[in-house]
Amino acid sequence: MEGWVASSPREELRPEFSVDPVTGNLLITTDHREGLQGWWARKFEVAGGTHLEFSCRYRAEGVECLRRNVFARIHWRDEVENPVAQTAPCYRIEHYPAGPPLAETEYPGDNAVDRDGWTEIRGEYTVPVDATTAIVELHLQWASHARVEWSRVNLRKLPPPSRRLVGLGAIHFNPPGGGTTLDNCRLTEPLIRESAEKGADLVVLGEHLPSQGIYPLAATAETIPGPATNFFAGLARQFGIHIVVGILEREGTLVYNSAILLGPGGELIGKYRKVTLPTPEVEAGLAPGDEYPVFSTRLGRVGIMICYDAFFPEVARQLYLNGAEIIAWPVWGSSPIFPAARALENQVYVVASTYEDARVGDWAVTGIYDPQGKVIAGTSAQGTVVVTSVDLNEQPYWQHLGCWRDRLHRHRP
Numbered sequence: 001m002e003g004w005v006a007s008s009p010r011e012e013l014r015p016e017f018s019v020d021p022v023t024g025n026l027l028i029t030t031d032h033r034e035g036l037q038g039w040w041a042r043k044f045e046v047a048g049g050t051h052l053e054f055s056c057r058y059r060a061e062g063v064e065c066l067r068r069n070v071f072a073r074i075h076w077r078d079e080v081e082n083p084v085a086q087t088a089p090c091y092r093i094e095h096y097p098a099g100p101p102l103a104e105t106e107y108p109g110d111n112a113v114d115r116d117g118w119t120e121i122r123g124e125y126t127v128p129v130d131a132t133t134a135i136v137e138l139h140l141q142w143a144s145h146a147r148v149e150w151s152r153v154n155l156r157k158l159p160p161p162s163r164r165l166v167g168l169g170a171i172h173f174n175p176p177g178g179g180t181t182l183d184n185c186r187l188t189e190p191l192i193r194e195s196a197e198k199g200a201d202l203v204v205l206g207e208h209l210p211s212q213g214i215y216p217l218a219a220t221a222e223t224i225p226g227p228a229t230n231f232f233a234g235l236a237r238q239f240g241i242h243i244v245v246g247i248l249e250r251e252g253t254l255v256y257n258s259a260i261l262l263g264p265g266g267e268l269i270g271k272y273r274k275v276t277l278p279t280p281e282v283e284a285g286l287a288p289g290d291e292y293p294v295f296s297t298r299l300g301r302v303g304i305m306i307c308y309d310a311f312f313p314e315v316a317r318q319l320y321l322n323g324a325e326i327i328a329w330p331v332w333g334s335s336p337i338f339p340a341a342r343a344l345e346n347q348v349y350v351v352a353s354t355y356e357d358a359r360v361g362d363w364a365v366t367g368i369y370d371p372q373g374k375v376i377a378g379t380s381a382q383g384t385v386v387v388t389s390v391d392l393n394e395q396p397y398w399q400h401l402g403c404w405r406d407r408l409h410r411h412r413p
Helices: 180-184 190-195 227-239 281-282 307-311 315-322 337-346 404-411
Strands: 006-007 016-019 026-029 037-045 052-063 069-079 109-113 119-126 134-141 147-158 164-171 200-204 242-253 254-262 268-271 294-296 301-306 326-330 349-354 367-369 375-379 384-391
Touching: 037 301, 037 315, 052 069, 052 134, 109 268, 109 404, 119 147, 119 294, 147 190, 164 190, 164 367, 180 227, 180 326, 190 200, 200 301, 200 326, 200 349, 227 242, 227 254, 242 268, 242 301, 242 326, 254 326, 294 367, 301 315, 307 337, 307 384, 315 337, 315 349, 326 337, 337 349, 367 384, 375 384, 375 404
Parallel strands: 164 200, 200 242, 301 326, 326 349
Antiparallel strands: 006 037, 016 026, 026 147, 037 134, 052 119, 052 147, 069 134, 109 119, 164 384, 242 254, 254 268, 294 301, 349 367, 367 375
16 A cells, blocks of 8 residues: 555544554544544546446444545646546536536445454546546545554446436326226326337336326225236237336235336336325325335336425435436326425436326426426327436536446535
């Protein structure tokens, strides 16, 4: 571990720095004082345009919030250690000065803790074209009576990452009702077929779609799996796609506003029970869920929220914390502010399937919201579908914020 230099923002905040005489590992130790901050730093030569993996390990004692208090970060610099331009795709913040965005500081994420108490930090990056130096810092901050040991810091070259293209689809359809729940289901078959033909790998339908227009709604609830699940499982298998659809679920005496995720083989991958219930659902005797499952699929990690859930930041945030890359959102109707906010603040794609006509009032459209909170494909006409392709391996950078997805992990309260 040669070439490392100890530093602190101010001398009065400086912790104790040392090197383990046996292992050569880097140590930072704090005493009783609050607010101490310090880091080890080292310069690494890099080549602009190459793809690198950063990794290191740490073992900490006396730290309450590891993600905020113990972290590594990387600065990209040119030959005279000036900041360089960000050459990866970058979202711009409106009303900020024009000009090329800078390559902001990277914050690699934490991986699992091993049985000896070591946590791995890891991240993959494409080096900005003008960068010749990566300055790596290993931090301990804001923790009294704490100690952190750093080991195995490495930057290694990797092949360029492949794209991970996923076709996201949503259906704008309000069943007329008047028949049975299976009648409502059958009406969606041509729309699901069209979505598959347009390249959808995942298609989302609306909230409690089989029950829509049939009253009282709670009387239409069925088990999962049950008739509606089996019907949509057959379509998922027929077209080889993933399907998310809302279903009123009965379990014993309880009724839930649920949604299921089906795989391309027709398998039931999982279900989500709506956690936040509006007053009419409470008065109808529905029960809330209390879990935020995220499902691993061949496309990526998919979470689900339902209608009123999006009015509250906690639901989408829990799905993000559980690893969601895509949030499917079956919904009756909503202001467009809520899906846009949930996508932006969690840096995920939100796939919304609504009933309401956005042309009549200020309603969210059926469509795909990107990590900027913008609709990249949408529709508001009854009986229509929308499909677009996204690259889940593309790291969204922001002007002045860098990779906000990584900063969410490190900087959120």
